[in-house]
Amino acid sequence: MKITKICCIGAGYVGGPTMAVIAQKCPHIQVTVVDLNEQRIKDWNDPDTNNIPIYEPGLSEIVAEARGRNLFFSTEVEKAIDEAQVIFISVNTPTKTYGKGKGMAADLKYIELCARQIAKVAKQNKIVVEKSTLPVRTAEAIKSILDNTGNGVQFQILSNPEFLAEGTAVTDLLNPDRILIGGDTTPEGEVAINALVDVYANWVSKDKILTTNVWSSELSKLTANAFLAQRISSINAMSELCEKTGADVNEVARAIGMDSRIGPKFLKASVGFGGSCFQKDILNLVYIAKSYGLNEVADYWEQVIIMNDHQKKRFSNKIVQTLYNTVADKKITFLGWAFKKDTNDTRESAAIYVADDLINEQASIAVYDPKVSGNKIQSDLNYLETRSVEENKARVVTFDNAYEACKDAHAIAVLTEWDEFTTYDWQRIYDSMHKPAFLFDGRNILNAKELESIGFIYNGIGS
Numbered sequence: 001m002k003i004t005k006i007c008c009i010g011a012g013y014v015g016g017p018t019m020a021v022i023a024q025k026c027p028h029i030q031v032t033v034v035d036l037n038e039q040r041i042k043d044w045n046d047p048d049t050n051n052i053p054i055y056e057p058g059l060s061e062i063v064a065e066a067r068g069r070n071l072f073f074s075t076e077v078e079k080a081i082d083e084a085q086v087i088f089i090s091v092n093t094p095t096k097t098y099g100k101g102k103g104m105a106a107d108l109k110y111i112e113l114c115a116r117q118i119a120k121v122a123k124q125n126k127i128v129v130e131k132s133t134l135p136v137r138t139a140e141a142i143k144s145i146l147d148n149t150g151n152g153v154q155f156q157i158l159s160n161p162e163f164l165a166e167g168t169a170v171t172d173l174l175n176p177d178r179i180l181i182g183g184d185t186t187p188e189g190e191v192a193i194n195a196l197v198d199v200y201a202n203w204v205s206k207d208k209i210l211t212t213n214v215w216s217s218e219l220s221k222l223t224a225n226a227f228l229a230q231r232i233s234s235i236n237a238m239s240e241l242c243e244k245t246g247a248d249v250n251e252v253a254r255a256i257g258m259d260s261r262i263g264p265k266f267l268k269a270s271v272g273f274g275g276s277c278f279q280k281d282i283l284n285l286v287y288i289a290k291s292y293g294l295n296e297v298a299d300y301w302e303q304v305i306i307m308n309d310h311q312k313k314r315f316s317n318k319i320v321q322t323l324y325n326t327v328a329d330k331k332i333t334f335l336g337w338a339f340k341k342d343t344n345d346t347r348e349s350a351a352i353y354v355a356d357d358l359i360n361e362q363a364s365i366a367v368y369d370p371k372v373s374g375n376k377i378q379s380d381l382n383y384l385e386t387r388s389v390e391e392n393k394a395r396v397v398t399f400d401n402a403y404e405a406c407k408d409a410h411a412i413a414v415l416t417e418w419d420e421f422t423t424y425d426w427q428r429i430y431d432s433m434h435k436p437a438f439l440f441d442g443r444n445i446l447n448a449k450e451l452e453s454i455g456f457i458y459n460g461i462g463s
């Protein structure tokens with residue numbers, strides 16, 4: 001089976017970059033990305049590819065090359081489903097905010113809607129690929145909807161989890177550590193698996209393309225994210241101990257990272273991990289374990305989240321305590337709002353929770369982030385429903401220039417590790433601030449010694 005037409009439902013952080021790279025690497029395949037959100041599609045079609053809705057280094061160039069050639073963005077969901085042989089589902093699966101599994105299970109309403117739409121429209125056999133991170137055994141639910149509401153055509157469901165990290169999506173997609181494809185072990189399942197293997201084989205060597213059964217593939221995605229997040233919570237746990245004992249967590253991380261069994265990556269102590277995946281996936285894992293009565297397994301993984309929440313709280317508490325136990329009406333400047341550098345995504349960003357704590361203490365927050373808009377910052381805070389929209393507006397002001405944002409501040413808190421923060425004229429910033437001038441480096445990216453010699457009272461994580 002040769003694939004020539006692909007459709008992807010969901011033009012978000014996963015669907016957009018993934019399809020752009022597939023289109024770039026497979027000029028013989030027509031790739032159509034559809035979304036219900038008209039504005040999002042309009043933005044993807046902006047004549048200036050610098051204005052596409054997702055910021056990822058290298059992405060606008062790829063879109064410029066492939067768009068209109070074999071890459072299309074559209075709101076015509078049904079037409080795209082009808083024409084495609086392969087349909088990727090890349091819609092969002094946020095944590096449920098209601099009912100059973102509230103705060104823990106993934107909300108599958110968008111997935112179900114997609115499955116029903118595919119079932120309604122499809123008149124030929126289709127391969128349906130789960131791309132969004134889904135709880136184990138979602139493929140089964142999709143299959144049941146497709147088979148029971150469809151027009152009698154055959155569906156093969158594959159799980160092909162995305163391992164790209166935001167901020168490095170393009171390089172991760174171009175040079176993946178591995179591609180994972182799970183499918184049925186039936187002859188039809190194998191045909192579908194091989195068809196998708198052939199798509200990736202256009203730029204990924206075959207030894208990096210793993211095929212498994214569907215459940216293994218679904219569970220591997222959750223497991224990978226749980227292991228990665230666990231490393232961060234482990235080093236963050238040590239950061240608190242370091243602060244108490246006089247050890248330096250950066251030195252500890254370096255020392256353990258040189259053990260080849262441990263390795264150096266993902267050992268950066270921070271104000272806490274954010275992003276759309278880690279928390280959600282671990283909560284999913286916890287929920288699944290609980291639903292099988294595996295309480296110890298559930299508690300084990302839940303501790304990773306508990307540690308992460310603690311780390312965020314600890315950071316805001318430290319700011320309040322260091323500023324003489326009151327931040328009421330003090331200006332505190334946040335450098336960075338995104339959950340990590342090189343992305344405009346703010347989902348689950350530590351900045352949101354730290355800001356929320358400080359606003360509870362009646363601080364005035366100024367924010368500068370090179371890629372995040374003031375509207376986004378306000379909507380992130382409003383989403384928490386801690387206080388009124390007006391109050392958030394009054395307490396949080398956004399700047400498009402870091403020097404302006406820091407003027408007259410009592411303290412600066414670095415929440416995102418944007419490279420540009422390390423290139424600032426820190427003397428100039430210090431001179432414009434209230435004294436004593438405090439700096440809380442939630443990412444350990446700045447040079448503590450240099451800042452202290454200027455006069456800052458510097459606080460990193462874990463030192």
Ligand code: UDX
Nearest residue numbers: 162163164165166266267268270273274275277339340
């Ligand atoms: C993650 C996985 O890495 C990716 O494989 C998966 O497909 C989706 O989830 P992402 O959330 O985009 O990707 O970013 P990642 O680089 O993993 O960072 C997650 C969070 O952990 C960020 O807030 C980051 O700042 C933080 N982090 C990361 C640390 O605090 N310390 C580290 O050492 C590494």
Ligand code: ADP
Nearest residue numbers: 010011012013014015035036037091092110113
């Ligand atoms: P992710 O990080 O998983 O890519 P995003 O929220 O960035 O998540 O993207 C998911 C996209 O899926 C959104 O743009 C949303 O509008 C879209 N979407 C959700 N449900 C549907 C649907 N039934 N049909 C088409 N698009 C959908």
